Amino acid sequence: MGGMLVSIRDLTLRLPSGGRTLSVLDGVSLDVDAGEAVAVAGPSGSGKSTLLGLVAGLDAPTSGTIVVAGVEVTRLGEAALARFRREMLGYVFQSYHLIPTLTAAENVAVPFDLAGTAGATARTADLLASVGLGDRGHHYPVQLSGGEQQRVAVARAMALDPPLLLADEPTGNLDSATGGAIIDLLFALNRDRGTTLLLVTHDEALAERADRVVSLRDGRIAGERRRAGALAP
Template sequence: MIAVRNLTMRLSAGGHSVTILDDVTVEVPEKQMVAITGPSGSGKSTLLGLIAGLDKPTAGSIRLDGVEITALPENQMARYRRQKIGYIFQSFHLIPTLTALENVAVPLELNGDDHARAGAAELLAEVGLHDRQFHYPVQLSGGEQQRVAVARAFACRPPILLADEPTGNLDSAAGRQVIDLILSLHRDHGSTLVLVTHDPALATYAERIITLRDGRIASDVPATAGPRGAASGPRSPGEQP
């Protein structure tokens, strides 16, 4: 369960303070898939980054499975994030000097896994990149890089997956593959999924759509329930609504 309460984020820019998130309160139950949409600049990435503990809010609290993460010192937060949170960035953020295999192995190694490379190889096979293990990011297409990033985000089987416009830098075919992958990991492993997107088609795979505007929640509604609406889980991408 993700519980965000009265979350406010202010930054100073050019000598005056700018409010980026304004008293946001929201709960996401375990295993739910929620889409966050809203215009550019509405605070989506800021909210996701705060939930991942990448930044500290000006005010308010964030509890993940009962743990108040805003109170954790950075070293504890880093460990907590590695074990509990998978984060997928729009621009992949792979380490350019490491191969695909090594990129995926990093979180496993940091967690003290003695079989990190074997585990990473398995994950790469799972995302369809068995034959790209020894390639460097620059040798991979955008879609392939993002699939490596998805494998890395999921390496430690985190209960929470956060994805910030994961298909934003991809063409529609590659984007579709990446989204299929994220949805199947969410479904097969029962992780909670918070997906930031401004693609309305993508948002319909969620059970619930939250819209941000000017740093506030403008709406929070169940996704339009088709034949397989919220009650029976998200539609699979191939299905007609």
Template sequence: MTDALTLTDVSLSLSGNAGTVDILHDISLSVATGETLGLVGPSGSGKSSLLMLMGGLETATSGSIAALGTDITSLGEDNLARFRRDNMGVVFQSFHLIPTMTALENVATPLELAGVRDAYARAAAELDAVGLANRADHYPAQMSGGEQQRVALARASVTRPKLLLADEPTGNLDETNGAAIIDMLFGLREQHGATLIMVTHSNELAARCDRVIRLRDGRIDTVKAAAE
């Protein structure tokens, strides 16, 4: 079986007013299909940057990334956007909902972009799955942080992505809401068989993953099964 993700000698450098900053150094790793992987490490270690590279939301300075057997580092912008649309779901810490759209419209958007005819019916079912059927017509500003994150989770999972990427999905939530989001995230992954890769500062959350990779100073520090 093809791995869900394979990174080979991947590095990332960003240029700014202060010069070039090296973010990631020669990262090589594989993520098995259906695996849950936690990315942990101190702030500034490169966790979120690595996740963005995996999702094709950042461009590697060097090295290659194969997602579901496709070399995404060789894709042009349009083809990469289509590949993400058809295969990936991303959950951000800051939700990234469209403020002028209702919850239902936010969740339906990726389906509409993919040309799905029953986009709104499927979006409504997904909102129901995360317990927000009664909030479908509400705008993000009318919802709590926990509710907004559930909408973001519904939007990420409604297309049944093969790869589900989450960047600190509980970072802006209180303990109760954070626990609920994590239960939903793992529940959706188990229901639909996606490969889940998650950046987190939470040891408790990392412990629920099959494997944990710790980053330090832009390099892989340790790799271990979560139970170890």
């Protein structure tokens, strides 16, 4: 733990919108320490998903910088970006994004296949067991409940043990009990492996577990609160 993992400075994204310019993000600055769990809250359309997407290099900002583990994401070319994502990031989406034609085990193994990692079968089995799905590896996504699919998605995101896990409303499609299991899983990764979490959420139960909650409004940071008992930097 310790040290800054993510440093976002003056991040601005403007998009043309019906003859006008829409400021989706407007001068956002945010630092996240290694090992920290930060939740991003805010109303619909405030720019939360856009912020996560920029951190992952899925989109390029109009101005500003994002540095992750010393790498300026905003300056990477396609090949370097692909490598950055593979080595540094796990990404979990609200709607799971599993590949429907692959079994649960094959979905979890995708990052190993892309990275050309040996011994993927045993590690895939370990990952599935760690999310409580050790006996479901042969099932296709359609044969799994929403919560089970999301557990597969978390296992896949953790396959290469990334230092940073980005999650965009990971419990947004789940009932509170099922969402609770996903929350436990994410914070177990944070606690046991020191995985840094940057989580977008409307879910109070999820936000409550974070060290810090940053609120966005109209593309700007509107406020920040720190969990009682969380260590100050």
